[in-house]
Amino acid sequence: MPETQPNQIRDAIQQAIAEHEVILFMKGTPEAPACGFSARTVAALQALHAQFAAVDVLPDPRIREELSAISQWPTIPQLFVGGELIGGCDIVLEMFESGELAQTLGLPDASDSADDGAAVETPVASGLAQPENLLG
Amino acid sequence: MPDADEIKQRIEAAIPGATAEVEDWTGGGDHFRATVTAPAFAGCSRIEQHRLVYDVFGAEIGGRIHALSLKTQGPQAQSPTR
Numbered sequence: 001m002p003e004t005q006p007n008q009i010r011d012a013i014q015q016a017i018a019e020h021e022v023i024l025f026m027k028g029t030p031e032a033p034a035c036g037f038s039a040r041t042v043a044a045l046q047a048l049h050a051q052f053a054a055v056d057v058l059p060d061p062r063i064r065e066e067l068s069a070i071s072q073w074p075t076i077p078q079l080f081v082g083g084e085l086i087g088g089c090d091i092v093l094e095m096f097e098s099g100e101l102a103q104t105l106g107l108p109d110a111s112d113s114a115d116d117g118a119a120v121e122t123p124v125a126s127g128l129a130q131p132e133n134l135l136g
Numbered sequence: 137m138p139d140a141d142e143i144k145q146r147i148e149a150a151i152p153g154a155t156a157e158v159e160d161w162t163g164g165g166d167h168f169r170a171t172v173t174a175p176a177f178a179g180c181s182r183i184e185q186h187r188l189v190y191d192v193f194g195a196e197i198g199g200r201i202h203a204l205s206l207k208t209q210g211p212q213a214q215s216p217t218r
Contacts (some may be wrong), residue, residue, distance in 0.1 A: 037205075075198060087183055091183065
């Protein structure tokens with residue numbers, strides 16, 4: 001029997017979710033989103049100047065498979081706050097517009113701060129950003 | 137290739153009392169946008185409401201249906217009858 005590699009990926013994802021108060025699983029990076037839905041979600045977080053970790057799911061399809069198995073959510077992006085799935089692009093944007101997102105993140109509403117330049121945490125260094133590290 | 141009508145009918149068939157408005161977002165038959173109203177959503181969080189709809193399509197989401205953008209609302213938000 002080959003070793004069950006997916007569990008290592010699953011463990012790394014769970015660890016990343018546990019270690020980061022705000023973490024976004026997305027296609028591409030905050031600087032270069034590879035999908036419109038990911039781009040819009042990043043834009044909402046940046047409009048609130050939210051600090052968030054980001055994981056690109058594209059380098060290895062297993063990241064996405066395992067993430068969806070954990071979260072019971074089929075699509076990307078997925079935003080987690082405090083270890084809980086907040087939602088995908090639709091929910092995050094709805095919450096952004098209603099002010100709930102700022103509330104959830106404990107941040108002032110977007111209207112309070114007009115300047116650009118959100119602080120983006122460097123991508124997760126736990127190894128998810130380089131999935132080959134997990135594949136031994 | 138799924139069309140908006142198929143998506144609508146499947147949502148309405150699977151979720152009791154649901155009404156769905158579905159549009160083909162790009163015209164390409166793989167990006168859809170749906171607004172779903174259902175009594176079954178009462179008491180469910182937004183996450184749970186979206187999951188109920190995603191569950192109708194299972195693995196087709198992300199596959200055959202590349203994207204299904206959702207807006208869900210409970211029965212109290214239903215537009216008044218004319």
